[in-house]
Amino acid sequence: MSALRDKYAIVGTGKSRLGQVGANSLALLEEAIKNALDEAGLTNKDVDGVVVRGPDDVYSHHQLVAARLGVDASFSTSLDNGGASQILSIILAVMAIEAGLATTVVCGYGRDSWSRTHAKGGAGIAQNDLIPAAQxxxxxxxxxxxxGAVSQHAFGARRHMFEYGTTRDDFAAVAMAFREHALRNPEAVMKKPMTREDYYKARLIVDPFGMFDCSLNSDGAGAVVVTSAERARSLKQKPVLIKGFATHNNTKGWIEEDHMLSTGAVDSGERAFKMAGLGPKDVDTTQIYDCFTYMVLTQLEDYGFCKKGEGGEFVRSGALRMEGSLPTNTSGGQLSEAHVEGMLQIVEGARQLQGVYGVGRQVPDAEIALISGHGGNQVCHSTLILGRA
Amino acid sequence: MSEYNKPIPVPSQESQPYWDGLRERKLMMPRCDDCNSYWFPPSLLCPRCNSSKWTWTKTSGRGRIYSYVVYHRVYHPAFAQEVPYAVAVVELDEGPRMYSNVIGVPPDALSCDMKVEVAYEPITDAITLPKFRPVAA
Incomplete structure (x- = not known):
């Protein structure tokens, strides 16, 4: 695998409008892809690969996206690994280019959950209700x-609290750090500061999770363009190198064995680090799949940024803050920027390495970013390690 | 008695013997004839050794709460009067884990690793739910 290290690159990133947008998921994704291609200085004529995912009830998703782009693709498909799909789309893009199936691949994800849960106005229906009945x-x-997913993850949080003495104060530290980051990001949906009191005052959803332990219900999309590092040299932007990646799916089930305490980040992290020739100490910023506060804490343990069971102490130390030892989810993440199932984490990781942000928003001298994806039935996991060119 | 309006399980061909057992107040699980392990939910092959030789076997109905959560949000109108209510992952002494409710105690009396035993709750002529209650220590 290390033969592929630094051989491929992300050459453009894009987001759509985020939050309560009112556009459908395909239109949002089209918007993000257009922005990514513009940033790369490329057009639809350059694209011959499309690897995407959308809401679970949109059948033949990649065909619909490619049709909107006006692309006949030499390689295209839609993925089914939940929130782990977005990093997987980049992995597949690299594999396809390496195999000679494509040269320039757009990867992306779009969702319109806010609009669909509020289609009839009022307070909205639960996101669970968007899952097609047959599923x-x-x-x-x-x-x-x-x-649904809130309680599945809450089972993990509860067991972690029982085994390791983790508390809701620890989850609050995650939520508050990401909110601080969101306040520095004009694109973020959440605009108000969050105090510990705010965290505890928020209504309980599925205990031990309150509202601020849960990621946002958003419309939004993100996209990136992947091509060879060699080709990237002649393009408009300074590329971001793909240094390592791996997947691991605990497909026996979330409630089986110790899976709710120890995620696929253990195995996928170890192999991604090996491919990149790096370890946790080399990482300058992480963008962790934060569907719920607890999942940040446990994945950081699983990646080896701290020992298993010490995640609570680690996040309480302030490590995740912009000024901390491991600035994490520097855009605000899915808890405070927008929930686009990990796609915005990839965009944010890449942009931090391009060094595009100003003081306070930019991780100083960021050279290596680790990004995670998690999802499906809580069991799919993917890891991506990017590096400054 | 008011009409039962919570979701009623729809048995599959694979799970029908499980529901038949519950109706007779037996918590039955597939048990592998080759490696002796139990599993749940039912499927064609033993997930441990992939043997297709196995037998529906009555379990002890005893186990522990591996984890639990307390629902405050209403996701289904039939549970509007129940919140806050607890859902547990129960691990049977024989190994398999399953979702259920722990009855007879308020949610704040629950804890991980609490010992529980099955309590049968008929909801229709065809369906009896396997719920659990704490076992006196």
Whole structure:
């Protein structure tokens, strides 16, 4: 795998408008891809690969996206690994280019969850209700009042609290650090500071998670353009090098073995670091899949930024803040910027390495970024390590 | 008695014997004839050794709370009167884990690793739910 280290690059990144946009997911993704291509100085004529994902009920997603772009693709497909899909799309892009199946691949994800949960106005329906009926469990769950992703992750948080003495104060430290970052990011949805009191005053959703432990319900999209590092040299932007990647899916199940305490970040992290020839100490910034506060804490342990069970102490130390030892989710993340299932984490990691931001928003001298993806039925995991060219 | 309006399980061909067992107040699980392990939910092959030789076997119905959460948000209208209510991942002594409710105690009395035993709750002529209650220490 290390033969591929630094051989491929991200040459453009783009976002759509974020938050309560009102556009559909395909239009949002089109907007983000256009921005990414513009940033790369490329057009649809240069694109011969499309690897994307959209809301779970949009069938033949990549075909719809490529049609909007006016691209006949030599390689295109849609992915099914939940929030781990977005890094996987970059991995597949690299594999496709390496195999000679494509030369320039756009990767992206778009969602319109806010619009769809608020289609009839009012306070909105639960995101669970967007899951197509045929995909919902018919037994062994709903009869007990068990529904959806919040509680699945809350089971992990509860067990972690029991085994390691982790507390909601630790989860608050994650939420507050990311909110601080969002306040420095004009694109972020959340605009107000969050105090510890705000965190505890927020209503409980599924205990131990309150509202501020949960990521945002957003419309939005992100996209990147992947090509060879060699080709990147003649393009408009300074490229960001793809140094390492790996996936690991705990597909036996989230509630099986110790999976809710120890994620696929353990294995995918180890192999991604090996491919990159790097370790946790080399990382300047991380962009961690923060569907819930707890998932940041446990993934940081799994990657080896601290020992298993010491994540609470690590996040309480202020490590994740812009001024801390490991600035994390520097855009505000899914908890405070917008929830685009990990795609914006990739955009943010790449931009930090391009050094495009001003003082206070930019991680000084950022050379290496680690980005994570997590999702599906809580079991899919992906890791991407990027480096400054 | 008011009409039962919570979700009623829809058995599959694979799970029908499980629901048949519950109706007779037995918590049955697939058990591998080759490696003796139990698993849940039911499927064609033993997930441990992939043997296709296995037998529906009555479990002890005893186990522990591996983890639990307390729902405050209402995700289904039939649970509007129940919040806050707890959902647990129960680990049976035989190994398999399953979602259920722990009855007879308020949510704030629960803890991880608490010992529990099955309590049968018929909801229709065809379906009896396997719930759990704490076992006196």
């Amino acid at each position: 919902r469990p018919k037994e062994h769950g709903p009869e007990f009042g068990h529904f």
